[in-house]
Amino acid sequence: MQNNGNKSLWRRTKVKNFSVAVLTLLIIVFVFLRWLAPHFLPSLFTSVAVPFWRAEFSVASGSLQSPQQLLDENESLKLQLAADELRLNTVRSVELENAELKDLLGRSVDVSIFNAGGTGADATSTQTASSSIGVSREYATFLRMISSQKPAQSRIISPILMRPPFVPYDELIIDGGSDIGFSTGDKVYAPGNVLIGKIVDTLNRTSKVILFSSPGQTYQVMLASSSVSITAIGRGGGQYSAQVSRDISVKAGDFIINPSLNDRAFGVVFHVIADPTQPFQTVLFAPPVNLYQLKWVMIDKSK
Amino acid sequence: MNKLTIRIVLDIILFVCIVNAWWYFALPLAVVGAFAFPFYIEFIVAGIMYDALFAMVQGMGVWAYSGTIVSLVLFIMITTLKNFIRR
Structure with missing residues (x-):
């Protein structure tokens, strides 16, 4: 009886020691792999996961539909x-005409009114003229933003295999890696030429894109309406927040640009939190595209 | 259905959850597996796999290994608890 008890205790101790030894060995191997070959484990597991991701993407994109359905949808x-292109061209021509008319209105006012600091009727003219020129400047900035087009030759379209909220850390996993020339630091654009992130890790067939809205990331951005420089902080989920002085006029719909990354629309203000007791107001903005519905992105390989 | 078959089925479900980043399903399943089966090392492998697929990026700091750390800590806690209960 006592022998059986001793045997059982010995066996349990042996199993425990073996478990601890295996666990320690695993930890050591893991640390060395991360140090010596940082892409070994990601490549290994990604090569297993990629066929599943691509299959899910194909199903979500309608590859199980009949050929006739796909042809009809394509048509x-x-x-x-x-129809959308025609509408866009019409809108652009009307906006250009609008900007030209506002510019003409601005040029017809005598500049000496601003220098003398006119009062009474002159002040009204000053306000009208300055507001016209201010609006005209904003329109010119807006037109420059929507009309400036980067040559498409250096961009590659890439499907998104995994996106938030399923993927943690506010990142995208895109199809395409070093096999098609992607590299760390390449900028990532959403449809509509909206800069949303950059590639931070490239494997053989996939790449990881970190969104600029990742929690904790900060950028120097600018309010397009007032050309005020502010610091945007990523909140995750494609949203940013920034503290702006209470004296600066900001409203929902205002554009945010990031001159250090590109001069195009970086975000659109969707809410302003103003507390009368605080000297600052909090501006919440997001890219003009819904990141959760993105299926494709464009990678700019030019540095 | 013997225990080995159940363990294999659980491992397959765990794998599917990890590949789709459904950590909120994978974690409870892995905890159940760690309690039900001896030396459920698949728990730690799942944590490492999750980090390898979606994290392990330079600049993320310790968050790049959160799956591995959580799985390791929970595995050790559950193993210790099991040994304590069975004593």
């Missing part, structure tokens, strides 16, 4: 695209 999308 209807082409017609919709043609």
